Amino acid sequence: MNVDVVVVGAGFAGLSAARELTRAGLAVVVLEARDRVGGRVYTKTLEGGPWVDLGGQWAGPTQNHLLALIAEHNLPTFGTWTKGENLVHVNGKSRRYRGTIPRLDPLSLLNVGYAQWRLERMSKQVPLDAPWRAPRAAEWDRMTFADWLHKNIKTKTAHALLDAGLESVFAAGAHEMSLLHALFYIHSGKDLDMLLGSDGGAQATRVDGGMQQVAEKLALGLDVRLSSPVRRIEHDGGVAVHFDGGTVRAKRVIVAVPPKLVSQIDFQPAITGPRAELVRKMPMGAVIKCTAIYDRPFWRDEGLSGMSVSDQGPIHVVFDNSPPGAEVGVLMGFCEADNARKLGKLPEAERRDAAIACFVRTHGARARSVLRYGDHVWEHDEWSGGCYGAFMPPGVWTSLGPALREPIGRVHWAGTETATEWSGYIDGAISSGKRAAAEVRALERP
Numbered sequence: 001m002n003v004d005v006v007v008v009g010a011g012f013a014g015l016s017a018a019r020e021l022t023r024a025g026l027a028v029v030v031l032e033a034r035d036r037v038g039g040r041v042y043t044k045t046l047e048g049g050p051w052v053d054l055g056g057q058w059a060g061p062t063q064n065h066l067l068a069l070i071a072e073h074n075l076p077t078f079g080t081w082t083k084g085e086n087l088v089h090v091n092g093k094s095r096r097y098r099g100t101i102p103r104l105d106p107l108s109l110l111n112v113g114y115a116q117w118r119l120e121r122m123s124k125q126v127p128l129d130a131p132w133r134a135p136r137a138a139e140w141d142r143m144t145f146a147d148w149l150h151k152n153i154k155t156k157t158a159h160a161l162l163d164a165g166l167e168s169v170f171a172a173g174a175h176e177m178s179l180l181h182a183l184f185y186i187h188s189g190k191d192l193d194m195l196l197g198s199d200g201g202a203q204a205t206r207v208d209g210g211m212q213q214v215a216e217k218l219a220l221g222l223d224v225r226l227s228s229p230v231r232r233i234e235h236d237g238g239v240a241v242h243f244d245g246g247t248v249r250a251k252r253v254i255v256a257v258p259p260k261l262v263s264q265i266d267f268q269p270a271i272t273g274p275r276a277e278l279v280r281k282m283p284m285g286a287v288i289k290c291t292a293i294y295d296r297p298f299w300r301d302e303g304l305s306g307m308s309v310s311d312q313g314p315i316h317v318v319f320d321n322s323p324p325g326a327e328v329g330v331l332m333g334f335c336e337a338d339n340a341r342k343l344g345k346l347p348e349a350e351r352r353d354a355a356i357a358c359f360v361r362t363h364g365a366r367a368r369s370v371l372r373y374g375d376h377v378w379e380h381d382e383w384s385g386g387c388y389g390a391f392m393p394p395g396v397w398t399s400l401g402p403a404l405r406e407p408i409g410r411v412h413w414a415g416t417e418t419a420t421e422w423s424g425y426i427d428g429a430i431s432s433g434k435r436a437a438a439e440v441r442a443l444e445r446p
Helices: 012-022 064-072 106-123 137-142 145-152 158-169 177-187 191-198 212-219 275-278 298-302 338-344 348-363 397-403 426-443
Strands: 005-008 030-031 043-045 051-053 075-080 087-092 093-097 203-205 230-234 237-241 246-250 252-255 267-270 289-294 304-310 317-318 330-338 372-374 411-413
Touching: 005 012, 005 237, 005 246, 012 030, 012 212, 030 246, 051 230, 064 212, 064 426, 075 177, 087 158, 087 348, 106 158, 106 177, 106 191, 137 177, 137 397, 145 158, 145 177, 145 275, 158 177, 158 191, 158 304, 158 317, 158 330, 177 397, 237 252, 252 426, 275 397, 289 338, 289 348, 298 304, 298 330, 304 348, 317 348, 330 338, 330 348, 348 372, 411 426
Parallel strands: 005 030, 005 252, 087 304, 230 267, 252 411
Antiparallel strands: 043 051, 075 203, 087 093, 230 237, 237 246, 289 330, 289 372, 304 317, 317 330
């Protein structure tokens, strides 16, 4: 088989690249290891219903690429349920609150507000297309995000709740990433209010029937080969992409899979230097979305939104994930970073018990009456290796960052990790695919 371009990966990045190139008149084939499209977006119908999003699920303001796709295909949407009061569980007690910031003691509240103001102010100094050029890049890249939080968060309560909230943003612990990476990520998603928020924030809007529909619509009209994992890419002179089932020859290849999976592809000639070192040094986040189904959203009867944040794990943050119409009630909790790595080692029955115990702690005894349960351990997903995305530990942005998007001969890179805006999100994946397609289109005109 001979085409102009091979795209490796049928997530939102790969599909977006393929669509742009196909529209430009180039012959494109997409090779996907899974038996479905969507990548780290995964909608599943539980036995007996309902459908649940076990991967990426939200769209929010300024995520214009994703919002445009949803509108283009006239997919129905609904807002995340936020009516009522939220819950904060700290030091063994639950309190109600409204808004993004939980009710805390005055000193902790001031401390959280000051830390947020400083982080957002610092983040605006980080160029999104070149974080290594920030005025204090070397200093910020030497320290971990946890180092900065330790110096600037003075109360135990503020530290515990800020850690819980930030884990839900990064799917990694503050001790794992550099301060420079945290600042880049905050700037990429506009600010912390946007990243943490539901009303008017990154968790504002859902697609009725699940986010994977958007990927399926995006794939329409494209030559997508499922169950076709790529094993070797030869890229000397032309390109030959070897996958389970055959070989595709092309002029160029766009690799649109997580960095961890890039390291598992045999490139000939071998990818060496900064790009090879970069993929080895970009670990994936860890997350399990734990979903419990109830006969109805009982928390709404009590004037609660279903959203909660707790200083106890393994689940720190919970959302009302019920479908529209409230035919059933759905609580979804994020288990992330070290907690996800520990919980992921347990069988599903034990994960279920641990998740329900968290829901009972925040939402009361009625949370025990679970009809069905579902989760997905993304760290054990063979074709992701983690979720939401990869992150930069200390020293990586300043030493290897310039290699992130730079093509190597006929090999081009896409994926949400390579995005400048909304990096780590579906919108960032789409924009990265468009950017890679533009690179190829400039070089290979039909």
